[in-house]
Amino acid sequence: MHDIRAIRENPAAFDAALARRGMASQSLTILSLDEARRACILAAETALADRNAASKEVGAAKARGDEAEFDRLRALVTEKKDEIARLEEEAKAKDGALRDLLATIPNLPYPDVPDGADEAGNVELHRWGTPRAFDFAPKEHYEIAGAAPGLDFETAAKLSGARFVVMQGAIARLHRALAQFMLDIHTTENGLTEVNGPVLVRAETMFGTGQLPKFGEDSYETTNGWWLIPTSEVSLTNIVAGEILDEATLPMRLTAHSLCFRSEAGSAGRDTAGMLRQHQFEKVEMVSITHPDHSDAEQTRMLRCAEGILEHLGIPYRTMVLCTGDMGFGARRTYDIEAWLPGQNTYREISSVSTCGDFQARRMNARFRPTGGGKPEFVHTLNGSGLAVGRCLIAVLENGQRADGSVVIPAVLHPYMAGKTCITPEGTLA
Known part of the structure; x- marks a missing residue:
């Protein structure tokens, strides 16, 4: 959610940031609704003062x-x-309309995010590992x-x-x-x-993170x-959500392994073969709740946590910073890690x-109380995959495949596989 005061103070900057995301100006519509809402509130307060004054004079x-x-x-x-009742109802309706509009407007990109219309505008930051040279034509995982x-x-x-x-x-065991x-x-x-949390949540929970x-x-959605x-x-x-945290509790760094569900409504016809894009999949997610002053450093830290998993597994990857046209709805800056699939x-x-700044925190009303006192402030929220389990399985299979159809299992996984080091061409562990 956006800060209406920031939009009032600098509508041109708000529209300019939206333009970087390929969106038309919104400030005029927003501020018109805001002005009408505030006018109703002021009129209601004036009418209340008139009623109170008249009430005092009735007895006299x-x-x-x-x-x-x-x-x-x-x-x-x-x-x-x-x-007063009519004006309060009008103010409530206009406030709802304003919130509904703000709820559909994406987060504003940080100034250092590259401009671009789509994934072609993403910028590579670095690579790790050298893709293996195969002496045969490598196959896709399936x-x-x-x-x-x-x-x-x-x-x-x-x-x-x-x-x-x-x-x-x-395969199930390796996954x-x-x-x-x-x-x-x-x-x-x-x-x-x-954390082991629910996979069924209320609508307001989905609203809080921007879904x-x-x-x-x-x-x-269930029935x-x-x-x-x-x-x-x-x-x-x-x-x-709805909490006022003590500053001393920040940062909160959480992780969870869960089932995830997506309709993939916007990806018809894409990646239909294999298990690259599924309706049901598993991820290990990372979330950080931080002080605003520390969110940039926290994003760098989270990125290294995710990259480190691939390095442990020996999977080559590259890290990209997404351009303005390819970022998710709630993000202010996003780094994508892309694994090599031979x-x-x-x-x-x-x-x-991704770092979301205070965008999600405003939707959730999540704040912290400064240690030295003062008014509660909105926290900053960050999230990242650490990693998508199914896609990591694909990367392990494709990078570890051998000409005879067997697959070498990364050494760090051997303790989790009862000491087995490979999958045979027949699909058994050995």
Whole structure:
């Protein structure tokens, strides 16, 4: 949510920032609604003062026997009461319209975010690792002989339809191992607190992190009004909704492994083969709640946490800063980490690490009380995948494949795999 006072103070800067995201000016509409709302509030306050003054004079008119004045004043009190109710209702309606409009306007990009219309405008920051030179044509994950028995798309389609998978055997275990490994690294090396939260949340929880109202079609709503989370960013960030935290408790660094659900409404026809883009998937998410002065440093820290997982696994990657036209709705700056997938001969996103400033905090009314005293301030919120488990599985399979269809398992996962070091061409652990 945007700060209406900031828009009043500098509407041109607000519109200029929106223009960087390819949006038309909004300040005139916003400020017109705001002015009309404030005018109704002022008129209601004036009418209330008039009613109070008339109410005081009613008794005096009655006492001196001035019936005409008594009747006039009593009628005026009734008239002002009705006027106040009407003006308050108008102010409430205009306030709702203003909030509804502000709720659909994306966050403003930081000045250092590169301009661009789409992903072509993203800028590479750095790379890690050298893609392996294969002496055979590398396959995509679902084509690898050792992986194929554990990736059952036909049964999943029978159960649920397209964009689902049934994992079994060695693949299911490797998938589980990756999630456990990520949680262990984040909690023991990166200082995050593990959380196991609900995957069904209220509409106001989805609103708090920006999934509603604008992107409802991208998620699933149950018949009783719960929503299936598209990422545990939703439940983790909303832990502080409506709270006033002590500054000493910041930063709060949280992580969770959860099921995630997305309708993929805007991606029809994209990545239909394999398990790259699914309706149901798993992620290990990171969320930080910070002091505004520390959010930039926290984003850099979170980025390194996510990159470190790939480095432990030996997966080459590149890190991109997203341009204004490719950032998510709630982000002010986003870094994407893209893992090398030799089967596709390209890098594909495996994590996004975003800082949202106070945008989500305003929607959630999440604040902190400064240690030295003073008025509560809005916290800053950040989120990032650490990592998308299914996509990490794809990267491990494709980068570890051998010519005979077997797959080498990264050494850091061996303790999670009962000491097994590879998947055989037949799909068993060895």
